[in-house]
Amino acid sequence: MVSAAYSYLGSSTLDDGLTLQTSGGPAAHPRFFTGFLTDPGAAATGLLAVAEVARTRYFRPRPPASLDPVVTAGSDRLRFESFSGCCGVYARLDVLPAGLDGEILAHGTTNVDVNLPLQRALTRVGRADPLHVAVGPDDLTVTTFDGELVERKVPLPSRWLRGFAEAQVLTSRFEPRAEIGAADARLLLHRLSATDKSVLWAVPAGRTLRLTSRPVPGAVCLPGAGRLTAIKPFLRYASSLLVHGPVVAAGSGPVASTWELRMPSLRLSLTLSPEPSRGFSGEGAVLESLASDEAADDADLISALLSWDPAIDVDALATRSGLDASRVRDALTQLGTAGRVGFDVAEAGYFHRTLPYSADVVEKMNPRLAGARALAESGAVTTGADVSVVRSGGETYHVRHATSSCTCPWWAKHRGERGPCKHALAVTIVLAAAAAAEVPA
16 A cells, blocks of 8 residues: 545535535645536436446455545646556546636646545436535545544545556557447447456447457457446436557557547446456556666656646656657656656547656566666676576576567466566666666766
8 A cells, every 4th residue: 555644524424515625736625627517417417437446356356445536727727537456447537628627726636535425416416406616625624524734634546546457558658449339338338248247349330349258359348347336327418438458459458548428518438448457557557668777867857847737748748858758758658656747548648647746656566677676777688689697586587689578487378468587687787787787878
């Protein structure tokens, strides 16, 4: 667990308006946003879906442990995010400019207290009911329903931080694969079983998607169809379903995908890990980006250049920083491990998120990276032209440069589907250091 101290003024409430209690930001207990939501019934349903994901373990169910989604106020929208208890589902509700009738007063990110009374109240919000949202009151009077000051420490699982970074890297490789109308989306999703944990593939077929058991070019992976249950209540508001995923071919293994219900004012999406038994926190997609020596320094530079635009422009950051686009993306990955950057597949761009963590926790949260640096620094790597040798734990392993394949048990089990092993990472680190040493000052 990675802990951060949050101080709440009280519990979230729904009286004449919805007040979401916050902690953090540029001022003590700021109001990031105050105003009405223009589609109150849909917004309430979407927020309940994000909270439902946060309280659910889709793999080996257990009692709920967290009901505190993360809310970010950007320059023109609100974003609510959560991970499932098993970290295999990433949920996000985007309240777009058309969904806000109010003012963004400050930029920032915090946890949102979605308690049981608030959940019950949100279920009673109809399409035409006024719904006013104040994200963080200015009042320094600290009260709860019992009238007492609430000062509490909220443990944010380190898996959530790793999950934010892994989901960012994986979804940045996605492209839109299919879009179907609301009626066809309802037929498709209502046919899916809430208990289905199999890996299916959705293939565009006319106005809908056809489900198969095997991948084909153009298909989108649907790993564990039961994990889409949380977004079904939102179907009555959505105008379409858009599905995103990476390129697949015949014989491809399971991959992550994003299933997004949209309307003009709101977007609700679920990103599913490649298999129900796999959480995003263990995917290892960030490791190669974090292995370079300059990644941390680049992240500090890029962090100083970030502004609160609706989307982060990689090319503009490259121009302003003097770094090439690949190093900018690696820096954004580094910032993502501290929860400071996310990726929006709907707009194919990065966005800000400001959690109270710094990038110096990266290696603590990525033991493979820490192990790789230890091997590199101890002289355990002997480089070769095409194959390098790594001595680790009394064993000797061979890493092939072209494929980053290794003779270790990790590679034999995962074949690169969960990122590189620590031996391949150690070779990458040593080769990069050697190449940097050869560059004239």
